[in-house]
Amino acid sequence: MNNSAEHHAGGLVLLGGASGAGKSYLARTYGRPHLLLDAFYREIAEDSTAEEPLPRTVYGQIDWDDPLTWNLNSAVDAIIELMETGRTRVPVYSITTSSVTGHEDLELAGGPIVAEGIFAAELPRALSQLGLRPGTDFHAWYIDQHRLPTAARRFARDVTERRKPVPFLLRRGWSLMRQEREIRGHYLAAGFVPVPKRELHRRLGTP
Template identity: 35%
Template sequence: MPARVIVLAGPSGSGKSRLAERLALPVLRLDDFYKSGGDPSLPLITHGPNEGLVDWDHPDSWLPDEGVAALVELCRTGEVDVPVYEIARNGRTGTQRLHLDGAPLVVAEGIFAPDVVEPLREAGVLAAAFCVRRPAPVTFLLRLQRDLRERRKPPLMLVRRGVALMREQRHVVADAVAKGCEAVGLREAEGRVAALRESTRA
C-alpha cells in the first residue's frame, strides 16, 4: 500500500474541512458522494418544520461503498477519479482526478466519515480516525455563516437545520466515537496528524 487514510469526522461546521486544507495532504471529500437530489431512495424528514424535505443528514443520503472504494483505489494505485458535487445544485456536476503525488497519507473528511472507518480498517489502509469537536453554539454560528455565504439552501431552512443539528451535536460525536473515531479538538487533531506525518517519514 503506497498510502493510508486519516479520517476526519465531526459535526457539520466543526472545522474539519478547513483543517483538512491546512494539513497540506491530498484530501478526498466524502460529501462529494452524496446522492443526487432526484434520487428516489433519498430519505425524507418525517416530522418538524422541515417535514417532507430531503434529510441530507441521514446516512442513507450518500453512497458509502463508492467512497470507500475510491479511497482504497487511491491508496493502492496513487490516483482515482472522484465526483464533484455542488450542494446548491443538489447533484454531481462532473469528476476530477485525485492524485497522491507520492504522499504517504490522504485525508478523508465529511459528516459521514465515521461510516468508512471500519471498512478502511478491514482493507488495511486506515492510519487514524479523529472526530473534531467544538462547543455547539460555536459550531452553529460557523456553520450558518458558511452555508449563507455559499447559498447552500434558503436562509430559513438553514437556520432550522442548524438548530436541529446543534441539538444533535453530542450524539453525532458519540456516534463517531462508537464507530472508531477519537474525539479531539482542532489543535490536537492537527498535532496528531503532524506526528503521523513525521512517523511515515521516519
C-alpha cells in the same frame, strides 16, 4: 496504541466532527490530498428515479444528514484506489443543486490522505472489513469542540455558499445543535478518537 501510532498522521486519516467543526479547513491545510467525502452524495434526481426515494426529515424535506443520501461503496472504492494506486477519480458535487457537475482526478502527494465529511463515521467498519487496521493502517479522529462556535461557523458558511434556502438552514442548524451530543457519541461508537482542534493541527502537521 503506541505513541508513534497515536500522534503520527501518516497514510489515511478519517476526520470526523459535526457540520461546521472545521473538517474541511484542516483537510485542505494538511491533506496530501484532501478527499472530500461529500462528493459522494447521491443526486436529487435519484429521489424520483431510484427504487427507494431519498429519506425525509420530520418536516418533509430530503434529509441530507441521513447516511442513506450518501454512496458508501463509491467512497470506499475511491479510498482504496487512492491508497493502492496513488490516484483516483471523484465526482464534483454541487451542494446547491444536489447534483454531480463533473469529475476530477485526485493524486497522492506524499500523504497523509485526509478524508472528511459528515458521513465519515460510516467508514471505519467498512475499511476494517477490508482488512485495514484502525490506528495502524488508518486513523479516525473526531474534532472535539463546543457546539456553539460550531453552529455559528456552520450557519455562516452555508449562507455564504448559498447551500440551501435560509429557512431550511435555520431549521437544520437548530436540529444539528440539539443533536450534537448524539452525533459525537455516534462517531465515538464507530471508533473515532476525540481530539481537540489544536492537537489535530499538531498531529496532522507532523511529517
